[in-house]
Amino acid sequence: MRTTALRTARAALWVALPAELALVVCLVGGVRITGPVLLAVEALVVGVLALEAAVMWPLYTARRRAGEGRRAAALSAVRAVVPVAVRRLMVHELRALHSLGVWAVRRRHRIPEGALPFSYTAPQTGTMWAFFFASVLETVVLALVIPWPLVHVVLLVVGVYGTVLIVALHAACVTRPHVVEADGSLRLRYGALFDLWVPASLITAARVGRRYDGGGLVRVDGNGGLDLAVGSRTTVTVELAEPVEFVRPLGRSGSARTLRFHADDPRAAVAALSRKPVTPVTPVTPERTAPFSPPGPPV
Template sequence: MGIHELGARTRRLMAHEGRWMTSLGLWVARRTDGVGAGDVPVGYARAQAPTAYGLIFVFVVETVGVSFMLAAYPVAHLIMLLLDLYTVCLVTGLHAAAVTRPHVVGPHGLRVRRGAALDLWIPMDKVASARHDLRFPDANRPQDGVLELAVASQTSITVELLQPVIAVSLLGTRTEVHTVRCHADDPRAAVTAINSFLRINS
């Protein structure tokens, strides 16, 4: 990996840090990102909430326990406290990003997201169809041209495209996709919204 590529990846990771930190503030304020007038937000975080809250609870308990264990070692105590607090904020922020950065269906296109890590814009004139399609994809067996954004190991919507689009991963990898599979808390309502805008644009 060259210096230029390493620098680009570092900048992308720092931008990701900024997005999930911003999401914490949006979550507290009960606001969402990127949902305009006339848009339909499509939430997808409900399925992962029990796992996220469970992890947060475990890390909080660990933070308190380690603090007591290292109370007699000030330097080690401070280092571990900072690391543990960062971990709690990170896990909370990642869930907050999923809550505050929903998929968005609008008159001009479909915005598919994975928290603060991925944001894919698909113009509505490139969408062929959308359907409710419950799947449990195998992350170890990706399919060429298929973008799978599973939540709690499941996707519930399949969007077929008339023309491929380019999805950019967190680290900058570019992939051409012709099918997008994602999850929604209410997939049938999401599909209805997409198809409504498809009819308007046809």
């Protein structure tokens, strides 16, 4: 019974979200939506939220009776009901919004002492700002032409949030660069969407290798190669002694033995990966000896 309820709640969530998105797209495109259709879609969303709450509450109370705290019980209930992809998208958005504050104070996210950061945003900066200005223009135009007050407010909120989110995604990339740590380990990142740490012991070779391939952000080929592309390009190739596990932005996992990623300064990144880690030298101190006593006069 509980399994059926969980499946129903997840299926309803996947139905409600596209329906709400389709409604917004139709309104933006100028399609005239009748009152009953609007009411039906909103009723669907409210019903799905009520169903989610009804399914999560027994899970929450069961966890509480098992001795878990409120936070742990709530997280367990959310994990059981909300699909992994939806949860990860929500976390990515929160991290991106947090990056706005980090960017505003001109700081970077988790750069250890002695580590070298390498940016990767150059190929996408122009595109991101173009999206930003297009979003601002679209928000202003819709605010002027939409005659219905309720729809006007909804689209204005959505437009402003979308504009802020575009800047937040770029801020996440700026504040989360690739990192080569002092011991030679590598941390590959793309904003808040992707994070992979590779220990120095697995890195066997690094070289500059420029590739231009179409496709998404994270791609895996049939030879065990992972491409973390920016602007459909990669500039650095790293060979590993054995495959490493990684997690895609929406939660799927994979493994790769060859890593290809973009760095704005690929030669500096390769030089940092090829350097020998510096080990501190312990200073040699002279041994202490017992005080020397001169021999006494002969007897």
